[in-house]
Amino acid sequence: MSNLENLTQKIIEDAKKEAQEIKDEADEKSKNIIESKVSLAQNEAKKIIEKSKQEAVLIKERAISGAKLKSRDEILKAKQDILDSVFAMAELELKNLDDDKYQKLLTGAIKQTKKDSNLTILLPGDKKDLMSKLNKEIKVEIDNTLDSGFIIKEDNVYYNFTFDSMINGIREELETEIASILFKREE
Helix, strand or coil: CHHHHHHHHHHHHHHHHHHHHHHHHHHHHHHHHHHHHHHHHHHHHHHHHHHHHHHHHHHHHHHHHHHHHHHHHHHHHHHHHHHHHHHHHHHHHHHCCCHHHHHHHHHHHHHCCCCCCCEEEEECHHHHHHHHHCCCCCEEEECCCCCCCCEEEECCEEEECCHHHHHHHHHHHHHHHHHHHHCCCCC
């Protein structure tokens, strides 16, 4: 029986040895798989962090660009408001012309028209007293719809000298020049 016990013992030892080798091989494979997955995860993490940094830079640049655009728009709006105020003050000054200056403006406009034509001057109601001071050959009518200025009717042609129309007409020509004077940069 001793041979049988020895044989059994040998089989058991060989089985234990083989089991240990299988276990060691499995542990090694498991370790390699884990290391590989950890390395892959670290690489992915690096890629994600790098991509996040790039996105953060882009977001920051967009935010700065957006803030600059908003700031520029606000500055442009403020400048436009100032220009609007300048032209509104000019129109107010025209509306507050004394009768002598108003009559000079009217006389100058009449001289620009054809002298041999049939003229009619349309005046706002608050200027009806000027009718007596005008040339008797020129027909004068009161137009209560006029807010300011006057209209010269020459035959079937109307020349609009209302102050808001005059201001709007010269605004396009002068706005750039006035803006350059008001907003020139000091160097």
